Amino acid sequence: xxxxxxxxxDLSTAHGADTAIIYHDEPISFAEIDDMGRxxxxxxxxLGIGAGDRVALWLPNCPAYLAxxxxxCRLGALAGAVHTRFRSSEVSDIINRSGAEILVMWPGxxxxxxxxxxxxxxxxxxxxxxxxILYDExxxxxxxxxxxxxxRRLDYNDLIQCAPYADDHASPEAGCNIFTTSGTxxxxxxxxxxQGSISRHARLVAEGFGYSTSNGALLQMMPLCGVFGYxxxxxxxxxxxxxVLTASFDPRETVEIAARHNVVNF
Numbered sequence: 001x002x003x004x005x006x007x008x009x010d011l012s013t014a015h016g017a018d019t020a021i022i023y024h025d026e027p028i029s030f031a032e033i034d035d036m037g038r039x040x041x042x043x044x045x046x047l048g049i050g051a052g053d054r055v056a057l058w059l060p061n062c063p064a065y066l067a068x069x070x071x072x073c074r075l076g077a078l079a080g081a082v083h084t085r086f087r088s089s090e091v092s093d094i095i096n097r098s099g100a101e102i103l104v105m106w107p108g109x110x111x112x113x114x115x116x117x118x119x120x121x122x123x124x125x126x127x128x129x130x131x132x133i134l135y136d137e138x139x140x141x142x143x144x145x146x147x148x149x150x151x152r153r154l155d156y157n158d159l160i161q162c163a164p165y166a167d168d169h170a171s172p173e174a175g176c177n178i179f180t181t182s183g184t185x186x187x188x189x190x191x192x193x194x195q196g197s198i199s200r201h202a203r204l205v206a207e208g209f210g211y212s213t214s215n216g217a218l219l220q221m222m223p224l225c226g227v228f229g230y231x232x233x234x235x236x237x238x239x240x241x242x243x244v245l246t247a248s249f250d251p252r253e254t255v256e257i258a259a260r261h262n263v264v265n266f
Contacts, residue, residue, distance in 0.1 A: 003170040003195040004073040007202065008034045011237060019242040022217065022261055023063055033237070036063065037070025038164030044071050047102060047131055051076035051169055054178070056100035057225065058082040058091065060109050060247045064135050064156055065224045066233065068104060073176045073195055076169040080178040081225040084112065088120040093187055096125035098178060103132055103148075104156065108139025110248055119145030133159065172196030179227045191227070202234035209265070211239030216264030218243045219257065
């Protein structure tokens with residue numbers, strides 16, 4: 001079946017113990033990526049997410065972003081990308097128009113005041129949100145702004161310690177990712193991508209750009225919340241080669257990472 005979940009299952013079977021992602025110099029195997037996606041599906045299903053429901057991801061590049069996208073695919077749900085550079089009006093507009101019931105965010109990332117941006121957002125536009133899932137890598141927050149004070153507040157790192165989701169509700173025709181355009185008039189427009197198009201495109205890009213025969217790593221610097229970045233990470237996975245995932249770009253660190261992990265594709 002031509003779905004994102006089938007693609008990951010095939011990769012897990014063929015390359016299970018091989019490194020799929022390198023994050024903070026730590027390898028994550030293809031089998032582990034598949035497992036993370038299944039666990040994320042359990043998290044979302046337990047929160048009432050099912051086919052056609054929307055989950056807003058306001059995250060930089062990190063394994064949690066990929067796991068949640070895969071979890072949405074497995075449930076037939078839609079992951080809505082919210083760029084980390086968006087301001088209050090853009091964030092509230094996207095959440096409101098997408099109909100997202102869950103917002104996943106990393107409040108402490110790079111000292112960006114995500115919670116402050118939510119505090120300045122239109123409370124009416126955020127009224128449909130039911131749950132905030134907070135991701136962190138050691139930066140905890142205590143105060144949640146009033147605009148989302150009505151939401152349940154949950155910790156991603158606690159939630160993901162669950163059993164993997166056993167079922168698969170994916171289909172090639174089902175939408176799974178919503179990206180925004182940089183539209184020239186009024187608010188950004190939504191573009192829906194299907195599982196079939198993403199999985200097929202991933203294989204074609206991996207083959208066309210020679211990722212599968214590169215014998216080296218791919219460096220993922222483009223944001224996963226943009227269609228070009230998401231295309232890159234999916235093609236990297238489809239190639240069976242490792243991808244070095246970086247949450248932000250730093251020139252000196254990039255040179256060091258490229259040398260340390262035999263990066264041959266950017």
